[in-house]
Amino acid sequence: MLSPTEENYIKSIFHLSEDGQKEVSTNTISDEMNTSAASVTDMIKKLALKKLLDYRKYKGVKITKKGKLEALRLIRKHRLWETFLVRKLNFSWDQVHDVAEQLEHINSPLLVSRLDEFLGFPTVDPHGDPIPGNDGKLPVTNRKSLAEMELCTMGTVVAVKDSSSLFLKYLDKIGAVIGSKIEVLDRVDYDGSLEIEIDKKSRVFVSRDVADNIMMV
Amino acid sequence: MLSPTEENYIKSIFHLSEDGQKEVSTNTISDEMNTSAASVTDMIKKLALKKLLDYRKYKGVKITKKGKLEALRLIRKHRLWETFLVRKLNFSWDQVHDVAEQLEHINSPLLVSRLDEFLGFPTVDPHGDPIPGNDGKLPVTNRKSLAEMELCTMGTVVAVKDSSSLFLKYLDKIGAVIGSKIEVLDRVDYDGSLEIEIDKKSRVFVSRDVADNIMMV
DNA sequence: ATATTTTTTTAGACTAATCTAAATATTATC
């Protein structure tokens, strides 16, 4: 059994390591968690003891198979709850993250499976992120960011990398929501900002940073 | 802001004091919470400092107005979640208590009001207990326990006092669920046990203890 | 290859929630 705090660490480490591939440094984790590096050292020692991380002093951590499974269990719950909040309780996509951050720690396998069933076994959450299965399997997707798209090509928004309210409200404003079609009209090589056309209607300029956080297919 | 632990204490004290009327002793609380009396003393000091309890050394505690409101806020969430689990996720009434015990601590006013709306503003939970309003108001009910009923009178089951799985499964078995009609056929004065007829069909004997936990109208 | 800077770990301390054992107050009994 993991405490909510341990669960949050393992989930963050999973994300920071790009789904468990890369090693993650102490400072990277402390930045993400808004805790001191000293606290992180304590916690990664504990998680290593529980075999969720491989830890080499001064070398950072790598998440183990067991750690990945724990992270995916949590991510599954997080995304199912976000889906519930949007589809059943009429939350907007920028309101769900913080509540799901709490709900993901509720411990009841029956609740998770019934929620999944109630929602009709959804495959993606309101931000376009895939929902891991009960076995912890994530579908492979071949997405690229808006920033990586070629000039004069058209794509569909399928997900967002940043779930902050500020970012999502901005996307709502310019109309770049999931499902909308975007064509890249021009790219400023100096800073990577783009001029885009959304749904054949509005033309807007977006920064490189914004374009990095919009995932297309 | 209260921690989940503080919330659990204030809720238990509210129940033990019969909705805030009576004083509650340290040992009564420690029994209910399964903690040591020493822990209770520490906690009631803290809650008294937060003005949720009136505490006089060696004399027990009485819940304040502020404390009652906190308790009712929690009870409202608990009962709304139980209702959700039964009505939307097909939990049975004996499966909901422990999960609701976790869900009640989720902190999101928007979530509570949307859940209330989604359920069509329910007034009672799956155990027949009234759901406090957003303002903390509880409807006054005039129920009496099955044990208090007169011989040869008929009543309807409206609530249960014990929400444990063991008790509820027993009620399912004998068919004494909410809405069923019960007539008291005979009472054993020695131990207060009863012979009852349920829904004009089956006759069973129930102990005084069971009869105490079935609320009738 | 040294010296400096950055990163990471260790040492020591704090708070919340818990415990056991000892001390003290209250209540019941004779």
Add this chain to the structure above:
DNA sequence: GATAATATTTAGATTAGTCTAAAAAAATAT
């Protein structure tokens, strides 16, 4: 009203999660 029993509080520890400051290791720059 003294004594015994019970209830409650205090004292002192423990664990989880956090912090700051100091020490040590690793990375970078000269």
